[in-house]
Amino acid sequence: xxxxxxxxxxxxxxxxxxxxxxxxxxxxIRVRACSTCGTDxxxxxSGHPNMSAxxxxxxxxxxxxxxxxxxxxxxxxxxxxxxxxxxxDGTCRxxxxxxxxxxxxxxxxxxxxAGGFAEHMIVPREVLAVDGLNRIPDTLSFAEASLAEPLxxxxxxxxxxxxxxxxxxxxxxxxxxGCLHVRLARARGSERxxxxxxxxxxxxxxxALVQPDLALAAGDGDIVEQVLEATGGDGADxxxxxxxxxxxxxxxxxxxxxxGRLSLFGGLPKDAAVIALDANLVHYRELSVxxxxxxxxxxxxxxxxxxxxxxxxxxxxxxxxxxxxxxxDAIELVARGEAIKVTIEP
Ligand SMILES: [Zn+2]
Numbered sequence: 001x002x003x004x005x006x007x008x009x010x011x012x013x014x015x016x017x018x019x020x021x022x023x024x025x026x027x028x029i030r031v032r033a034c035s036t037c038g039t040d041x042x043x044x045x046s047g048h049p050n051m052s053a054x055x056x057x058x059x060x061x062x063x064x065x066x067x068x069x070x071x072x073x074x075x076x077x078x079x080x081x082x083x084x085x086x087x088x089d090g091t092c093r094x095x096x097x098x099x100x101x102x103x104x105x106x107x108x109x110x111x112x113x114a115g116g117f118a119e120h121m122i123v124p125r126e127v128l129a130v131d132g133l134n135r136i137p138d139t140l141s142f143a144e145a146s147l148a149e150p151l152x153x154x155x156x157x158x159x160x161x162x163x164x165x166x167x168x169x170x171x172x173x174x175x176x177x178g179c180l181h182v183r184l185a186r187a188r189g190s191e192r193x194x195x196x197x198x199x200x201x202x203x204x205x206x207x208a209l210v211q212p213d214l215a216l217a218a219g220d221g222d223i224v225e226q227v228l229e230a231t232g233g234d235g236a237d238x239x240x241x242x243x244x245x246x247x248x249x250x251x252x253x254x255x256x257x258x259x260g261r262l263s264l265f266g267g268l269p270k271d272a273a274v275i276a277l278d279a280n281l282v283h284y285r286e287l288s289v290x291x292x293x294x295x296x297x298x299x300x301x302x303x304x305x306x307x308x309x310x311x312x313x314x315x316x317x318x319x320x321x322x323x324x325x326x327x328x329d330a331i332e333l334v335a336r337g338e339a340i341k342v343t344i345e346p
Pocket of ligand 1: 088093106
C-alpha cells in the first residue's frame with residue numbers, strides 16, 4: 001500500500017509498505033478520507049516533540065473496516081468509522097477525574113501510531129479501549145466524518161469557555177477552525193458572532209460560507225475599537241483565538257466585556273509563547289483566560305452527532321479533495337491559507 005511518511009522537517013516521502021494485518025486486539029480500516037490541518041504544516045516544517053519519526057502522518061481519519069481482530073467485539077467488516085486522534089490512557093488522575101483531553105500519558109494517531117495518510121491503517125487497541133472508534137451515520141460522507149476530529153476540539157474549547165445562549169462571540173482567525181467555531185457558536189445559541197482575520201481574502205471567502213454577523217479585517221484600523229463599537233461599547237462575552245498569534249491573544253483580552261472569557265484555542269510557536277497580559281484588566285473586569293487542549297473520545301462522538309444532525313454542517317468547508325500522491329500539495333495549500341479544508345482521499 002501507499003503511505004505518506006514523515007522522516008524529518010521538509011522530508012515527507014510517499015512510500016510503499018506491506019498491507020497491515022490486524023492482531024487479535026486491533027481493527028484495520030481502508031482509509032477513505034484523512035483531512036489536513038495546521039498541525040500537519042507545523043510537523044512538515046519543524047517536526048513535533050511528541051512524534052516518533054519516521055512516521056505515517058494524518059490524524060483526521062475516516063474509513064471502512066476491512067479486518068477485525070479475534071478478540072474485538074462490536075465491530076464488523078464493512079462498518080464505516082471515524083477514529084479519534086488524541087488517545088488518553090483512561091487510567092491517570094486526569095482521566096479518572098473526567099478530563100481525558102489533558103491526559104498526561106496521551107498518545108496520538110500519526111505521532112506514536114501510524115496515521116491516516118495511507119491506504120490502510122491499524123486502529124490500535126489503545127483506541128478501542130477508550131471508545132475511540134465512532135460509527136458514521138449513513139447520511140454522512142467519509143470526508144464530512146473526518147471533520148469530527150477538529151470539531152471535537154472546537155467543542156471542547158466552547159464547553160470550557162461556556163459559549164451559550166445570548167453570547168456575543170468574537171472568533172479571531174478565519175481558517176477551518178475559525179469557521180467551525182462560528183458555526184458551533186451559532187448552534188449553541190450565541191446571539192452575535194464576529195469573525196476577524198488579518199488576511200482580507202481568506203476572511204471574505206470564509207465569511208461567505210459561514211455568514212458571521214460581522215466580518216472585520218484586522219489590518220484596517222484599531223480592531224479593538226471596532227469590536228467595542230459593534231457591541232455598543234460593551235465588548236464581547238467570549239473571544240476565541242483560532243490563530244497562532246500572541247498579538248491576537250493580547251488584543252482579544254482587550255475586546256472582552258466585563259466578566260468575559262478569552263479562549264486560547266490556537267497554540268503559539270514555541271519561541272514566541274510569552275505574551276503581554278494586562279493583569280489589571282483581568283482583575284478589575286473579572287475576566288477569565290482559558291486554555292484548551294485537543295479533545296476527548298466523548299467530544300469526538302458528540303461532534304460526529306452535531307455534523308450528522310445538521311447542527312454544524314461541514315460539507316461546504318471541504319474546498320479541496322486530493323489523492324494521497326498529492327499530500328505535499330495539500331500541506332502547501334493549507335500553509336498558504338488558500339483552502340478552507342483539504343481532504344486526502346487515499
Ligand atoms: Zn490519562
